[in-house]
Amino acid sequence: MIRWPAEALWQAVSPLLPGFTVEILPEIDSTNTELVRRARSGVVEPTLLVAEQQTAGRGRLGRGWHSAAGDSLTFSLALPLAPADWSGLSLAVGASIAESLHPAVRLKWPNDLWLQDRKLAGILIETAGFAGDARPRQAVIGVGLNIAPRAAAGLSTPPACVRELLPEADAASVLQRVVPVLVQDVLSFQQAGFAPFHARFDARDLLRDRPVTLSDGTAGTAHGVSESGALLVHTAAGLQAIASSEVSVRPAGP
Numbered sequence: 001m002i003r004w005p006a007e008a009l010w011q012a013v014s015p016l017l018p019g020f021t022v023e024i025l026p027e028i029d030s031t032n033t034e035l036v037r038r039a040r041s042g043v044v045e046p047t048l049l050v051a052e053q054q055t056a057g058r059g060r061l062g063r064g065w066h067s068a069a070g071d072s073l074t075f076s077l078a079l080p081l082a083p084a085d086w087s088g089l090s091l092a093v094g095a096s097i098a099e100s101l102h103p104a105v106r107l108k109w110p111n112d113l114w115l116q117d118r119k120l121a122g123i124l125i126e127t128a129g130f131a132g133d134a135r136p137r138q139a140v141i142g143v144g145l146n147i148a149p150r151a152a153a154g155l156s157t158p159p160a161c162v163r164e165l166l167p168e169a170d171a172a173s174v175l176q177r178v179v180p181v182l183v184q185d186v187l188s189f190q191q192a193g194f195a196p197f198h199a200r201f202d203a204r205d206l207l208r209d210r211p212v213t214l215s216d217g218t219a220g221t222a223h224g225v226s227e228s229g230a231l232l233v234h235t236a237a238g239l240q241a242i243a244s245s246e247v248s249v250r251p252a253g254p
C-alpha cells in the first residue's frame with residue numbers, strides 16, 4: 001500500500017490555493033477526464049486528484065497513457081486560472097517539474113520530460129470554460145511520470161524512469177517533491193505569463209540545434225522557442241514558428 005502525503009500536501013498548498021483539496025483514488029478512468037467532467041458540471045474547487053491506477057489514461061493527440069500501479073505517478077491538478085495569455089503554459093509546467101526532479105531532466109517541446117533520449121513523463125493540459133459568464137476557465141494539468149522501470153511494449157523507445165536519477169524515489173515522494181512548486185509556478189504563470197519561464201525552458205531544451213522532423217513530414221533544425229513558447233524550426237522554407245499542439249516533433253537521427 002502506498003502512503004500518500006495528502007496531509008503534508010494540503011498543508012503546503014492550501015495557503016496558496018484557498019479551498020484546495022487532495023484526493024487519492026485507487027482507480028479511475030483518467031484523472032484529467034474526471035476533473036474536466038467536474039468542471040463541466042460546475043465543480044471548480046482547486047483539486048489535486050491522484051490515481052493509483054487509470055483504466056483509460058489519456059495522452060496528447062488522442063493517444064492513450066498506459067501506466068502500472070506503483071511504477072508510475074499519475075495525477076491532475078485543477079484550478080481556476082485567468083492568465084492574460086495561455087501560450088507557453090505546458091512549457092512552464094514542464095520546466096517546473098523538471099527542476100523539481102533533477103538537473104539531468106530535459107524538456108522536449110511542447111510538454112514532455114525526457115532523460116537522455118527517452119521519455120520520462122508527459123503532460124496533458126486541458127481547460128473547461130463557462131460560456132456566457134465571467135468565471136475564469138478551469139485548467140486541468142495532468143502529469144504522468146514513470147517512477148520504476150517498465151516493459152517497453154509497443155514503444156519504439158523504452159521509457160526512462162525517475163529511479164534512474166533518484167534510486168530511493170517512489171510515487172508518493174515524487175508527488176510531494178513536485179506539486180507544491182508546481183502550484184507556485186502555475187500561479188506565477190498566471191501573473192507574468194511565459195516570459196519568466198523562457199530561460200528556464202531554454203536551459204533544458206532537448207531539441208535545440210538538433211535536426212527534427214515534424215508530423216507533417218517537414219524536416220529542419222530546432223532553434224529554441226519564441227517569446228510565446230512556439231517552437232522555432234529552421235526549414236528549407238525559412239524559419240517556422242510551430243505553435244500548434246497538433247504538430248508533433250521528433251529528434252531526427254542520433
Ligand code: BTN
Nearest residue numbers: 030032057058059060122142144
Ligand atoms: C502525453 O505524453 O501525451 C501526455 C500524458 C499525460 C498523462 C497524464 S496521467 C494523469 C493525467 N490523466 C490522464 O488521463 N492523462 C494525464
